Amino acid sequence: MTSPARTRIAPSPTGDPHVGTAYVAIFNRALARQTGGQFLLRIEDTDRERSSPASEAMILSSLRWLELDWDEGPDCGGPHGPYRQSERLEIYREHARRLVDGGQAYPCFCTPERLAELRARQKAEGLDHVGYDGCCRELGRAAAAEKIRAGAPHVIRLRVPDAGETVFRDDLRGEFTFQNRLLDDQVLVKSDGYPTYHLANVVDDHLMGITHVIRAEEWLSSVPKHVLLYRALGYPMPHLLHLPLLRNPDRSKISKRKNPVSIAWYRAQGYLPEALVNFLALMGFSLPDGRELFSFPDLVEALDLGRLNASAAPVFNLEKLDWMNGEYIRALPLKELAARVRAFGVPPEREARLAEILPLLRERLKTLAEVAPRSDFFFADPAGYDPALLVPRKCDREFARAVLEAFPHYLEAVGPAFEAAALEAAVDRLAAERGLKRGNVFMVLRVAVTGSTATPPLVESMAVLGREAVLRRVGAAARRLAGEP
């Protein structure tokens, strides 16, 4: 057994909770569970412009909905808090001071305008790399301190060596070597005193005892800067694993415009949280036995970091999610499904009948959202359908008229219990005695009773509706067919 892993998910509260966050959370949490460690939630709200408490709240509730809850976090605290970076400013300041004192970082007074100009010039000259030119590097401590005293706005930059290379290891992809000369003097503290991701992330991961950093591939190229930071601070490196990014159908990094990325969207569409988790897990991991439907506990048991997907660039395929969600819906005990549908949102007057209706609907559901439209006919007489629907293909109006007029008589033989078996017998007798094709008889009645050609099983639906409603609808259909309003 491996030693307990402490892992984390570190979302930035700058918008809707993203499926990518959930995707990464799944593996972090699974590893923590598997090894008996802890899974933490840390809010990285160091971008004052874009961060919002509302977004943070949505992230928490979305992750909870997915049952990806955490052992330590901003809401529940923990031994290494606070877990919101905006509340840890003093810690970062201290670290920055240490780095400046040690000469591994330095204050930079360059204006954004100068930097923009510099970048533009470098681009225009076609330099093989663009980045900070080190203008403030050799300012000298005294001069820098003087400017700071005078209140000059400044940032703190990491002093990256001009030569040599930085090597690190990703547990999924092996060893990497980066040329230091190609690395920028990364900003560690912004002019507003807030840390950048790079500083805060390294400091917090260490202080919070994170052993495994599992995150998206977009971070891979900033790892060398982090390595330099860890080294400068004298902190040991955690394990690093970079997961491939989720993609749009056009293979670009998954984005709002081209795909629904908000966890809330999936919830609103009527996807089950366990199905979404399963689906997301499958994007990055496969079980040795090839099983595709598995629960989070299954994942915890089977997770093997070496089997994480390092190579492919998974495209988010809604069709497969639909299929999977249908499988989960059908696997749910009826009572549980009813509870989920109720939680999803059902008009109160419909709640009581859910228990009768759901068995008829269940096998054709892909999402919870389909329950409402598919069960409308149970609650309201069909209106507005095209009378032509009443006439099955290869049949004439006369056929439909005969069925609709005859059916009430056959219904008399159906006992007060109004059960499906008796109803089916009635339809069968009608077809047999009148010499009508059974399937077509069913279709006429189906349209009359439901207003649609695609419905749950007819006689079962009639049984739920009751004699009165069925008679009323069949009568209305007959009049409709005759052209009456």
Add this chain to the structure above:
RNA sequence: GCCCCCAUCGUCUAGUCAGGCCUAGGACACUGGAUUUUCGAUCCAGCGACAGGGGUUCGAAUCCCCUUGGGGGUACCA
């Protein structure tokens, strides 16, 4: 531009690290059939891929190189 990652059916993938068991397996989707009371569900069948080129080897989807393609990064965003 520069740096980095990646490359198996339309899509998600198994197989690649330890080359032969792969005339490449599974899933979704699609097509056909069975069943049925429509739709769906289910069962069966079918379609369908190792990006290209060089090596290494008795043997390569698997190892190496190049090309091409896709992606990420290149911010006082994360």
